Amino acid sequence: MSTPIVLASSGAEFTPPGAELFDFPPLFAGGPEWLTKPVVLALLGSLITIAFAWSAFAKPKLVPRGMQNIGEVGYVFVRDQVARPFLGKDAERWMPLLLSMFMLIWFWNIFAVIPVIQFPVASHIAFPAVLALSVYILKIYLGMKHQGPVKYFTNLIPPGLPKPIYVLLVPIEYLSTFVLAPFTHAVRLFANMFAGHIILAFFSLVGYWFLIENPSWLGAPVGVLGVVMTILMTAFEMFIQFLQAFLFTMLAAMYIGSGLHADH
């Protein structure tokens, strides 16, 4: 059996995929170093979001047809599940930001299971970090504007507790609001997409290795298991992709709401 050199490069031993899945060279030789596959996909995702919103909402009709139907399903979902519970009567004002954020992240995530593309943009932490940072800056700006530059920071601390409690409460409250909240906001999306991409790569590599690259009677059941798991995990990943886009938008709405009004 003659296997090509590239396939045999890992020797006779199965090597699971690792972090090297996420390293990309520049897209074309001699091109700028930052122009890699994830950057192009990020731009593609934002273009698709713009095209989607344009085709759905540019010329709205009283009786929706075609894309406007799909767009309105998405709009109503984000408004009822994300915006209204956290923003109340301000929901409509923040819908453009929340809907486009939801759509953008969902398109970015869906790239992970589209054949040929197969890369979740958010598995490079820079992309979710920028989104989370902009929400963080927006939150602090809104808090200072609507509650007052000093009042915003004092409103975070609930009044009327015994004095010694404040020694514990004040640092924890500030740490969780100003350090951990934006940090986990970004890392949650990143970690889910990163882990999901590795899981899919691992199971499909198991199937490929045991059935095509290095087939044997003993290894065949393992390979079949790998293929079956790849299909199942792809379905699961699609659910996770939607859930993470939803959670990111939900937390963004929550942070914006916490800037607009003091916690009760």
Added chain:
Amino acid sequence: MSVVAQSAIAAVEGNVGAIGYGLAAIGPGVGVGIIFGQGVNAIARQPELTGVIRQNMMLGFVLTEALALIGLVAPFIYG
């Protein structure tokens, strides 16, 4: 005997970060289980409040998951 012990020690390979993440996942694992268990329980008791309960379930889920996420990045920070 010491040769056997040495070879046994030498046979253990890998990253301590993996163990660290395993430990960090225990607490959030229990917490997420409690949240969704109680959430399903609450929906079964009050099906008409499903929307509100699911909202709070998701909120509790993301806050609990934060601990597991910190555990995930800790090996990268200290590694």
